[in-house]
Amino acid sequence: DKGTYPFYMLKEIDEQPNVMRKLAQVYLNDAGDPVINTDLLAALKAADRLYVVAAGTSYHAGLVGAKLFESLASVPTEVHVSSEFAYNQPLLSEKPFFIFLTQSGETADSREVLLNVNEQKFPSLTITNVPNSTLSREATYTLLLHAGPEIAVASTKAYTAQIALQAILAKALGQAKQQSGANAFDVKQQLALVANGMQALVDEKDTFDQLAKADLLHTPNTFYIGRGLDYAVSLETALKLKEISYVQAEGFASGELKHGTIALIEKDTPVIGIITQANTAGLTRSNLQEVSARGAKTITIVTDALAKNDDTIVLPTVDERMTPLLSVVPGQLLAYYTSLNKGLDVDKPRNLAKSVTVE
Numbered sequence: 001d002k003g004t005y006p007f008y009m010l011k012e013i014d015e016q017p018n019v020m021r022k023l024a025q026v027y028l029n030d031a032g033d034p035v036i037n038t039d040l041l042a043a044l045k046a047a048d049r050l051y052v053v054a055a056g057t058s059y060h061a062g063l064v065g066a067k068l069f070e071s072l073a074s075v076p077t078e079v080h081v082s083s084e085f086a087y088n089q090p091l092l093s094e095k096p097f098f099i100f101l102t103q104s105g106e107t108a109d110s111r112e113v114l115l116n117v118n119e120q121k122f123p124s125l126t127i128t129n130v131p132n133s134t135l136s137r138e139a140t141y142t143l144l145l146h147a148g149p150e151i152a153v154a155s156t157k158a159y160t161a162q163i164a165l166q167a168i169l170a171k172a173l174g175q176a177k178q179q180s181g182a183n184a185f186d187v188k189q190q191l192a193l194v195a196n197g198m199q200a201l202v203d204e205k206d207t208f209d210q211l212a213k214a215d216l217l218h219t220p221n222t223f224y225i226g227r228g229l230d231y232a233v234s235l236e237t238a239l240k241l242k243e244i245s246y247v248q249a250e251g252f253a254s255g256e257l258k259h260g261t262i263a264l265i266e267k268d269t270p271v272i273g274i275i276t277q278a279n280t281a282g283l284t285r286s287n288l289q290e291v292s293a294r295g296a297k298t299i300t301i302v303t304d305a306l307a308k309n310d311d312t313i314v315l316p317t318v319d320e321r322m323t324p325l326l327s328v329v330p331g332q333l334l335a336y337y338t339s340l341n342k343g344l345d346v347d348k349p350r351n352l353a354k355s356v357t358v359e
């Protein structure tokens, strides 16, 4: 039931702080250490490489997860789009472990890969929001997202839940492998900070409504740009805008823009820069200046620690590896208000279904 909310999507965006707290409750003990099935941890520890396989928004969550697994657990991690992997399987490592990210647990493209993986007798984990879903039944292990039912077609809370759970799992694996970085990473504290930061953002709905009206409502196209994790989030925020507002949106690696795509920048093209990583903040700012000089209207989404006076949206500072959990929220709200102000059916965009059960 959506209660007083006009659309499920807004309700689900609002539920994200509680989803973060719920995951901490379910998967962390009082000391803040992960509580993960020991057989699953042993199987992960035995792997020489992780393969994260997913579609759409879940694929975007995988891009963030890979950074967490590499940074906290020192295990090489590849992320693949399931429909591509299914019929073009890359050369695998000797001891691969597969992680399927799927909100619904029913995505046919991802299931096709799992069937192949099972035939090859490789171990697998499905991270899903739906207990007893097909992919959870067919994988070796399952972890549940505990995000509550996601009704809106555009995925929001499942994305942030997938990232948070991968952070917990990466810490667990890092600790099992005696990685000092994993011990130092206080995931419990980080999730608490993230929950508070998300709450502060969703409490500012009017800001995003105004911004959507001013900059996105009448544009035919827009760009989200960033580097590293900010690039991963730019892909997700662009997808959100496309699918519910029908504005053509592209998520782009900010350094790559000048290698051709900058030709599309015209007077007043909105370009939204995501800046949360200290090592690339200056570079993305230069890239924003390049588009600004060609007439683009720039909007910035920046963490407190890296903010300057004229930044548009400032996010509270959290561990740099956790920033996607916050930087995505403005993108979710901008997409929501663009769609709402266009008078569209936010929860049921054209041509789309909640779970995609054909290949």
Ligand code: F6R
Pocket (backbone or CB within 6 Å): 055, 056, 057, 058, 059, 101, 102, 103, 104, 105, 106, 107, 110, 153, 154, 155, 156, 239, 240, 243, 355, 356
């Ligand atoms: C976008 C969206 C889709 C799904 C994709 C995978 O908002 O919802 O891109 O993320 O179809 O679905 P799951 O996660 O159920 O496998």
